Amino acid sequence: MTKKYDAIIIGAGVIGCPIAYELAKMGYKTLTVDKLSDAGEGSTAASCAIVRAHYSTVDGVAMAYEGFKYWLDWKKYLDNVEDEKGLAKYMNTGSILIKSQGHDWRKVQSNYDAVGVTYEEWDVDKIKEKVPVYDMHEFWPVKRPEDPDFFNEPTKMLEGAIFCPEGGYMSDPALSAHNIMRAAEAKGSEFIFNAEVVAVRSENNQVLGITLKDGTDIDAPVVVNVAGPHSYKINQMAAGVYEECNIKTKALRHEVMHCPAPEGYDYLKDGYHTSDGDVGCYYRPEVGNMFLIGSEDPECDPQEWVDPDVFYAGKETYVRNNQLTVEQWNAQTYRCARRVSDMAIPNQPRGVCDLYDCSDDWIPIYDKSSMQGFYMAIGSSGNQYKNAPVAGSMMAELIDKCEKGYDHDKEPLQYTLPHIGRKIDVGFFSRNREINYNSSFSVNG
């Protein structure tokens, strides 16, 4: 017999789980399916899980700032649920945004003012006092080590930074998704794993449900695509949906590196999350007193778009192709080492390689679709981890309203951020938007 639910969520990552959780709280009988073996084991697990407020748009800043309120009181968000794996921890380091030519920091600052984000302006002396290991010379423009100018001696100093005392990272992104799954289950949500979706069924442009690889049909009047790097494949399964979206998503390969902190510097205890557009990197502390170094997608770096199924299968059939490349290892670690010259760079690359579900303008799509009952929370573009609980609440409200007849395409929903009270236009995240040229077109969003 075909099982029936009120809503099916495809993807038990850090955004899928909160959607299930919020829908369950509204009384929806939800089922979340994931092709992997547990919640958060896909691209969520590889997320740097950074929680910071700076975005290139006001709504981006507002949403991220709202997100803090959830991470800061994680237990309360989870309604004190027990998780046998323990709870993920929010590590508040504070967040430094270096004032550089690599960031439109003036725009960020005006967005902070508009939203009411607490911040301080630090000059170079203040930065040196707070982080003695940073060399505050300007290294702009961002280059690759193959460029003969890479090692040029810098001559100018940077101006300073904008410091947000609120900011940091979650200790374990996969665990955070797992926590939300347990919270959702406590509200009646169901989850099944090792369950790969092969078809999204519909009739007369109304979604009917999904079919799993083992042939199981599951029916629901609502299906939500939260499939991360596989999002475009799921959209392609839903008749007409992929073609109708003006903004598309695709999978981008990305590498994150781990390097030991300079000797004598307790980065784990004393360090700050730092966004450093001057060297095209962001970095934060990682267990083992390591620098975790991500790329801010500078123009000189090649972008490698991949088929997620091929990537996760590895070039062979039995392993995950998560190997770091020497070229990118050198690029990211050397760039970070221009700022932190005493950082050790091991001979063997260490870190994480995974995929972004990247949209055309690096801003996510939180929207309905042309197919009745089919929704999407996709295109997180490496920058939505921090927004996951907010996205869950916003998507649940959008789904509920639309299922009750609201025409979101005609009059976009205005969603009130519950903690900071500000309204954001959900139409900002529309699948039908034109490319947003205010975006940074990078992980910065």
Next chain:
Amino acid sequence: MNIYVCVKHVPDTAATIRVGADYRIDEDITFIMNPYDENAVEEAVRLKKRMAGAEVIAVTLGKAAAEATLRSALAMGADRAILVRSDKHHDCITTAGALCAAIRQDGNPDLIFTGRESIDAEGFQTMYRMGVNLGIPVASNVIAFDMDGQRVSVISEMEAGEHACLEMTTPCIIGAGKGLNQPSYPKLPDILQARKKTITVIDEEQSGTHSSASRVETVILEIASEERQPEALEGSAEEIADAIVGILRNEAKVLMNS
């Protein structure tokens, strides 16, 4: 004082190893310096800092790409390097011969450091064959090293829990084990400096290597598939701890019976 360090350019331990139809490893993967050789370079550089006038020369046999591993050795503090360039695959006989020929051609070694094994071939023979080739003693899996004049004292780890204290005179070969030191990784200024250091490239044919009468050839190379059979230990923390100690002692045999 001439301190040579023999290093090898090997596939990254994190790499997905694929074997082609020719029974060779597909080399379109990340390569690194053989991890045991990092301990060898580290010890050589530490010794050099104590010995006025000492020079550390990194030597490898390999393809042009092996230069990356020599640059790593230079960034860790070696003074210069020699690449014996060859596109062929070598057994440990010809490898030892080529390395010795390059060292002989370059100077008189006082010490030769190398890793106790290479993580790709795991032949465990090259350093001994070099010892025979040069007529000098070899100590492998060295976890402590000291030098006083021409006397070298080492502690060599044998079977689990067994150590041998050895004394040798120079020149000799030291096969570095993991416990010898904690390699200090280069910083960006070291890497920059290494770019300016000299790597002498010699073709294998010019290195004066004598071909051996017999040789080893890999006929078939296959990926070994490992079936993991995890076993869950149950009980109180004490019971689980006792069970783990039992496994380490009786099955893994890494703990001695007390």
